[in-house]
Amino acid sequence: MKRNSLILVFRFLIISLTSLVCLLNVACRDMIEDMDNLSPQTYDIKSLSMISVKNGDKTYRLNQYETTYLLWYDVSEWAKENGFTFIQKAEAGLTKNSASPGRDAFFPATKIHPADLITWCNAYSAKNGLDYVYFLDSDKKNPILHSQDLAVASQKTDGTVVTDTEGNVLETYDYSVKAVYANTSANGYRLPTKEEWQYAAQGGKKYGKTNFAGSDILSEVASLGKIRFPGSYKANELGFYDMCGNVSEITLDSSDKWGAYGGHYANSYDNLFYVRGNITSLYDIVKSYPNMFGFRLCQTVVE
Numbered sequence: 001m002k003r004n005s006l007i008l009v010f011r012f013l014i015i016s017l018t019s020l021v022c023l024l025n026v027a028c029r030d031m032i033e034d035m036d037n038l039s040p041q042t043y044d045i046k047s048l049s050m051i052s053v054k055n056g057d058k059t060y061r062l063n064q065y066e067t068t069y070l071l072w073y074d075v076s077e078w079a080k081e082n083g084f085t086f087i088q089k090a091e092a093g094l095t096k097n098s099a100s101p102g103r104d105a106f107f108p109a110t111k112i113h114p115a116d117l118i119t120w121c122n123a124y125s126a127k128n129g130l131d132y133v134y135f136l137d138s139d140k141k142n143p144i145l146h147s148q149d150l151a152v153a154s155q156k157t158d159g160t161v162v163t164d165t166e167g168n169v170l171e172t173y174d175y176s177v178k179a180v181y182a183n184t185s186a187n188g189y190r191l192p193t194k195e196e197w198q199y200a201a202q203g204g205k206k207y208g209k210t211n212f213a214g215s216d217i218l219s220e221v222a223s224l225g226k227i228r229f230p231g232s233y234k235a236n237e238l239g240f241y242d243m244c245g246n247v248s249e250i251t252l253d254s255s256d257k258w259g260a261y262g263g264h265y266a267n268s269y270d271n272l273f274y275v276r277g278n279i280t281s282l283y284d285i286v287k288s289y290p291n292m293f294g295f296r297l298c299q300t301v302v303e
Helices: 002-024 026-036 069-081 114-127 194-201 283-288
Strands: 050-055 058-063 151-154 172-177 248-252 258-261 298-300
Touching: 050 194, 058 194, 069 114, 114 172, 194 248, 194 258
Parallel strands: none
Antiparallel strands: 050 058, 058 298, 151 172, 248 258
16 A cells, blocks of 8 residues: 555656646747647638639649648548558657647648658548649659658668567668659649749749748747747738748759758748748758658649
């Protein structure tokens, strides 16, 4: 009896100490504050809200918000039940949660392997009865359904292999991918191009009139120091949120021209001008800082 009482006291002390450390930690406290501010309306507005953008004779739709973990998780679960496969699990912002979303559901989806990003877009298109955008071949006959077909396998330099708990050899992958072929006239979901992203960030203008996406005052439009829920700050002229700060947003121009724009929560002031941040090969930096990157959905308007 005495032993059980001591165990209960010990558990109480551990829980109390953990809670105290969390409350003393600014990032943790802010995350709790964000999650406590959830409202019933949040579910409807934080996952998908496409805005039409016209640039010359081209019209496309871009999500008003960065892709939330809730949307990523829901589509991923559907995809796995319908024959799509992924390399790794994404996370909710900086929470390290890669399981079923809770109060962290509306943080941006982060820690996404580039190949999984492409597979997920195709899966979301299939889920909604839309055409595939991304293919393995230039003839666009083989849609990307399995991230393993797109990712480049990696080998340990010392010759060791990775196994699961039962001793089965597991294939491992680095963050580089093979060429991706896009049918940009398809009506499915995809990543925006550099031009599409920048034009939208600049409020539908060739050249922005403000230093940041929607304001000359950084604190009005960007989250620095921590990741917030998409839409926590002022939108730009077209209604897009978080085109500066929060997480850098991945773009794809052609088969191998990747980029990341808008800066992220850990950037300095000088790195958050929205026309900066182009990374033509971002594999290494995404591998090193996976929770600094997310994405925003795009869609071609088919007449």
